[in-house]
Amino acid sequence: MRRRSGTRWTTAIAMGALLGIQLAGPSAFAGAGGTATPIKHVIVIIGENHSFDNVYATYQPKHRETIKNLLSLGIVNADGTPGPNSAIATQFSVNTVPSTYFLSVDPTNKTAYSPYLPAIHLAGAPSAPFSLTDLESGNATQPPFDNTVSDSLLETIVPTMEPSDIGLLRTGASGLGATGIDTRVTNASTLPNTSFQWTGPTFPYDSFTGSPVHRFFHMWQQQDCNAVANHTTADPAGCLKDLYPYVDIARGPDAGGDSMAFFNVQAGDAPLFKQLADAYTINDNFHQPAMGGTAQNHVELFMGDAIPWETFTPVTTPPSPPMTAPPASQIANPNPKTPGTPGSDKYKVDKEWTMCSDSSQPGVGPIVSYLGTLSSTLSPQTCASGKYYMINNLSPGYLPNGQVDQAGIVGGASVPPSTLRTIGDALNDARVSWKYYGGSYNAAVDVANGSTDPIEQYDASQYCDHCNFPAYATSLMGNPTQRAAHVKDAVDFLNDIKTNNLPAVSFVKPDGNVDGHPASGKLDLYEATLEQTLDLLQQQPQPFRDTAVFITFDEGDGSWDSGYFQPVDFFGDGPRIPLVVVSKYSKGGKVVHSYNDQVSILKFIERNWGFGPLTSRSRDNLHNPTPGSDPYVPGNSPAIGDLFDMFNFKNNN
Numbered sequence: 001m002r003r004r005s006g007t008r009w010t011t012a013i014a015m016g017a018l019l020g021i022q023l024a025g026p027s028a029f030a031g032a033g034g035t036a037t038p039i040k041h042v043i044v045i046i047g048e049n050h051s052f053d054n055v056y057a058t059y060q061p062k063h064r065e066t067i068k069n070l071l072s073l074g075i076v077n078a079d080g081t082p083g084p085n086s087a088i089a090t091q092f093s094v095n096t097v098p099s100t101y102f103l104s105v106d107p108t109n110k111t112a113y114s115p116y117l118p119a120i121h122l123a124g125a126p127s128a129p130f131s132l133t134d135l136e137s138g139n140a141t142q143p144p145f146d147n148t149v150s151d152s153l154l155e156t157i158v159p160t161m162e163p164s165d166i167g168l169l170r171t172g173a174s175g176l177g178a179t180g181i182d183t184r185v186t187n188a189s190t191l192p193n194t195s196f197q198w199t200g201p202t203f204p205y206d207s208f209t210g211s212p213v214h215r216f217f218h219m220w221q222q223q224d225c226n227a228v229a230n231h232t233t234a235d236p237a238g239c240l241k242d243l244y245p246y247v248d249i250a251r252g253p254d255a256g257g258d259s260m261a262f263f264n265v266q267a268g269d270a271p272l273f274k275q276l277a278d279a280y281t282i283n284d285n286f287h288q289p290a291m292g293g294t295a296q297n298h299v300e301l302f303m304g305d306a307i308p309w310e311t312f313t314p315v316t317t318p319p320s321p322p323m324t325a326p327p328a329s330q331i332a333n334p335n336p337k338t339p340g341t342p343g344s345d346k347y348k349v350d351k352e353w354t355m356c357s358d359s360s361q362p363g364v365g366p367i368v369s370y371l372g373t374l375s376s377t378l379s380p381q382t383c384a385s386g387k388y389y390m391i392n393n394l395s396p397g398y399l400p401n402g403q404v405d406q407a408g409i410v411g412g413a414s415v416p417p418s419t420l421r422t423i424g425d426a427l428n429d430a431r432v433s434w435k436y437y438g439g440s441y442n443a444a445v446d447v448a449n450g451s452t453d454p455i456e457q458y459d460a461s462q463y464c465d466h467c468n469f470p471a472y473a474t475s476l477m478g479n480p481t482q483r484a485a486h487v488k489d490a491v492d493f494l495n496d497i498k499t500n501n502l503p504a505v506s507f508v509k510p511d512g513n514v515d516g517h518p519a520s521g522k523l524d525l526y527e528a529t530l531e532q533t534l535d536l537l538q539q540q541p542q543p544f545r546d547t548a549v550f551i552t553f554d555e556g557d558g559s560w561d562s563g564y565f566q567p568v569d570f571f572g573d574g575p576r577i578p579l580v581v582v583s584k585y586s587k588g589g590k591v592v593h594s595y596n597d598q599v600s601i602l603k604f605i606e607r608n609w610g611f612g613p614l615t616s617r618s619r620d621n622l623h624n625p626t627p628g629s630d631p632y633v634p635g636n637s638p639a640i641g642d643l644f645d646m647f648n649f650k651n652n653n
Contacts, residue, residue, distance in 0.1 A: 047517075047554070063588075161525075280590075281591070396415055
């Protein structure tokens with residue numbers, strides 16, 4: 001494949017060699033070694049914030065495979081223009097805002113945007129590169145960087161990219177200022193009311209984009225769900241998905257029509273993701289497990305559950321009383337501030353906790369009432385009586401150095417140390433080795449220990465504390481031995497590959513420079529760090545014939561997606577996100593349609609190593625889907641798969 005923006009991409013032939021030709025030969029699998037499959041090593045790599053259609057909108061699978069995306073549904077054409085069924089993605093605004101939070105809107109109380117979508121906004125995309133002076137003075141917050149920051153320093157800050165890709169950290173700024181319309185997008189103010197292609201003559205793939213809203217109550221409201229009025233065979237949940245820009249604009253922050261954007265792989269966008277889909281197996285029915293953002297979805301991925309507030313007693317003199325609930329200022333109230341007036345109905349209190357067992361609490365009743373209209377039984381993950389649950393991003397109760405973040409907890413910015421059982425605890429109990437590798441973790445530890453070095457402080461700012469599941473757990477982060485054994489930097493992951501010292505299960509979270517998050521990052525930076533990992537696997541003298549690499553995202557960034565999602569419980573599921581499985585046993589460009597979410601990765605690990613669900617209420621208790629009348633809708637809802645159908649374990653070549 002040709003170079004794009006100074007980046008070297010592994011060719012499709014080389015990718016085939018990575019886990020194909022190099023891994024060829026007879027398999028030693030005979031059911032031994034403590035696993036149910038030939039897979040002895042699982043690597044889970046989690047990027048940030050892209051929906052399935054945002055990446056794979058125009059992907060055409062090989063052979064006789066089928067796929068559900070914007071192209072196959074006729075919403076767009078292969079060239080990115082509106083297709084014959086573009087009206088499926090029509091978006092609406094609300095005429096008269098109800099006095100309380102709503103989950104669906106009467107058709108007579110909404111109006112389609114006409115003739116155009118709301119204008120496309122910069123929505124956080126950086127205007128210009130940061131300089132070395134910015135970096136050294138603490139003013140740099142993200143890429144890109146200008147030429148005063150040397151390549152060698154960039155390689156130090158971002159060691160998880162190959163040197164040939166470092167140039168990506170310098171490019172992509174908008175040049176348009178901090179806010180306003182993103183005029184790089186073709187016809188940014190006159191786009192038809194449907195999905196549109198980000199990229200074009202003045203908006204190359206290697207560009208920072210805007211980032212739409214992706215918070216819990218916002219994302220539920222964007223779906224416009226009514227299972228009674230809108231029920232269909234393809235969508236028994238009855239979610240019209242037609243309030244995306246409205247919620248983003250009215251409820252804030254305003255990203256305009258950015259939520260309707262997609263990349264076009266047929267025009268050369270997302271080249272590595274296309275090559276991986278061509279060579280291996282993807283799932284076009286894989287979902288973020290919760291509505292909203294990063295923290296909640298990482299917690300579900302690693303704990304199969306939502307995280308509740310647990311009583312916290314500050315250590316003070318004189319003694320402080322126990323905190324049995326979050327600070328009142330942090331409890332969400334999504335009722336509109338100014339009902340009746342369209343366009344000015346931001347939430348009264350847009351915060352991080354809710355008591356979802358009490359339908360009288362703001363915002364809770366409409367979701368609970370809607371779930372009660374579904375024909376399926378909900379998952380065992382109920383809202384425990386009287387408990388508050390985290391619904392938006394909060395830091396964990398432990399700092400990176402293992403100290404309790406008392407100030408953060410008392411101030412409402414952090415979650416009290418949790419006793420919730422995690423996949424790490426289950427792997428420990430099963431005596432299966434594992435590690436969580438977080439990008440920039442070492443720098444975050446140093447800064448927590450008092451480092452004032454500006455480069456290290458920048459590096460630490462790219463560490464995602466609310467992605468690190470052990471950091472929420474008393475059993476792991478609160479135990480120095482467990483912390484030292486299992487919580488590592490992404491650099492340690494690369495070194496463990498090089499020394500053939502990977503644990504059985506590796507969870508990898510790239511740092512904020514390269515995790516692909518819109519506005520603060522770019523998808524091609526995530527592709528670059530994936531390339532580094534896959535190339536290192538290829539270079540090792542011992543074949544990785546027993547390894548499966550699960551490549552996915554935490555959630556969809558509030559980007560519109562055409563797929564069905566299954567309401568499993570109060571927290572989700574949410575829209576589709578990409579999942580690619582790279583393995584000797586997943587070759588061939590297959591597209592799997594079975595219903596899965598992030599907790600399916602837990603189910604795969606549990607089944608492969610022979611242990612059961614994490615708790616009696618965690619979502620990994622759900623059955624695998626059985627066929628229904630629609631291949632994307634489980635016949636036994638609620639159900640999520642265990643991803644075993646992503647593999648062909650009869651393939652020993």
